Amino acid sequence: MNEMSDDERERRKRQRMRSLAIALALGALVALFYAATIVRLGGNALNRAM
Amino acid sequence: MQGTHLDTEFSQLGPVTGSSVGDFIELLKPRVMSLVVFTALTGMVAAPGSIHPVLGVIALVAIAIGAGAAGALNMWYDADIDGRMARTAARPIPRGRLTPDEALSFGTVLSVFSILTLGVLVNWTAGALLALTIGFYLFIYTMWLKRLTPQNIVIGGAAGSFPPMIGWAAVTGSISVDSVLMFLIIFMWTPPHFWALALYRCRDYERVGVPMLPVVAGPAETRRQIWLYSIVLVPLAMLPSAIGLAGIVYAISSAILGAVFLYLAWRVRKVTEGREADAAARQLFAFSILYLFLLFAVMLGEHAVARWVA
Numbered sequence: 001m002n003e004m005s006d007d008e009r010e011r012r013k014r015q016r017m018r019s020l021a022i023a024l025a026l027g028a029l030v031a032l033f034y035a036a037t038i039v040r041l042g043g044n045a046l047n048r049a050m
Numbered sequence: 051m052q053g054t055h056l057d058t059e060f061s062q063l064g065p066v067t068g069s070s071v072g073d074f075i076e077l078l079k080p081r082v083m084s085l086v087v088f089t090a091l092t093g094m095v096a097a098p099g100s101i102h103p104v105l106g107v108i109a110l111v112a113i114a115i116g117a118g119a120a121g122a123l124n125m126w127y128d129a130d131i132d133g134r135m136a137r138t139a140a141r142p143i144p145r146g147r148l149t150p151d152e153a154l155s156f157g158t159v160l161s162v163f164s165i166l167t168l169g170v171l172v173n174w175t176a177g178a179l180l181a182l183t184i185g186f187y188l189f190i191y192t193m194w195l196k197r198l199t200p201q202n203i204v205i206g207g208a209a210g211s212f213p214p215m216i217g218w219a220a221v222t223g224s225i226s227v228d229s230v231l232m233f234l235i236i237f238m239w240t241p242p243h244f245w246a247l248a249l250y251r252c253r254d255y256e257r258v259g260v261p262m263l264p265v266v267a268g269p270a271e272t273r274r275q276i277w278l279y280s281i282v283l284v285p286l287a288m289l290p291s292a293i294g295l296a297g298i299v300y301a302i303s304s305a306i307l308g309a310v311f312l313y314l315a316w317r318v319r320k321v322t323e324g325r326e327a328d329a330a331a332r333q334l335f336a337f338s339i340l341y342l343f344l345l346f347a348v349m350l351g352e353h354a355v356a357r358w359v360a
Contacts, residue, residue, distance in 0.1 A: 010068075014068040021074075032111070040103045
């Protein structure tokens with residue numbers, strides 16, 4: 001059995017938190033662009049010619 | 051001086067445990083960021099016309115992140131001197147919690163994203179002004195003027211003065227006399243604010259070779275310049291009421307706050323020896339932050355109430 005050192009455990013924890021922060025930031029960016037697109041299109045999204 | 055940061059003693063490896071999310075957030079200079087957001091919000095609310103609330107929030111987020119990115123790039127470039135100054139020694143790069151490369155990548159990515167987001171989703175006048183702000187802070191102030199001339203914070207102060215103009219441009223898509231006046235108030239406020247700090251942090255700057263005014267021209271000249279800038283700043287900060295950018299509450303507030311500012315600046319000029327001199331400079335520095343905050347808070351409040359009533 002390989003025991004993880006405290007440093008290694010801390011390193012993995014920080015890596016996990018960084019990954020989570022990047023994922024959240026990317027998610028927020030997608031939501032931001034989605035919201036802005038809906039706002040900019042407004043009611044016109046449904047008014048295009050078929 | 052230029053380029054000495056390349057001979058940095060800071061490890062390129064970073065801590066063995068890796069950097070934490072908090073270290074990256076610290077790179078964004080959250081306290082500076084909050085003042086930037088606040089003045090940008092004032093510019094947005096004071097501007098004629100309206101912006102969809104979602105786009106308004108996006109604009110503020112982009113401005114905040116752009117300002118933070120500029121802070122990160124500043125910490126990357128200045129890591130060598132930050133490590134030798136009491137006020138900045140605990141920053142993530144000098145402490146070895148982040149590598150300079152991490153800070154550079156982080157600042158660059160956020161700069162590009164914030165400019166593009168503001169430009170594409172709001173408008174390109176605001177996006178261009180944000181790009182100008184970041185570029186000015188990094189290239190003109192941090193890389194060029196800061197280590198070259200005692201006028202560093204006079205000219206470099208422009209970078210911190212742009213946020214209300216960006217907020218204004220986010221709503222109107224343009225620049226106007228009103229938004230330039232908001233720019234000028236912060237621009238004229240910056241020298242007395244920073245020189246008050248530099249008066250009692252003089253040795254720090256001297257040690258690292260940053261030619262702040264007290265180091266190069268001496269405390270007496272610095273005190274004179276603080277006074278001169280203050281007597282220009284105070285009437286300038288009262289102008290918004292005169293040109294219709296603000297109302298009566300602002301007129302009264304700016305007069306009272308201006309009188310206090312002038313009193314404290316006068317004390318800095320007259321009390322030149324011992325602990326009392328340091329205390330006078332500290333008082334002016336602390337009050338200058340409150341002064342700018344209250345001026346913009348009153349302007350924001352007046353416009354918010356006017357919109358609410360209308």
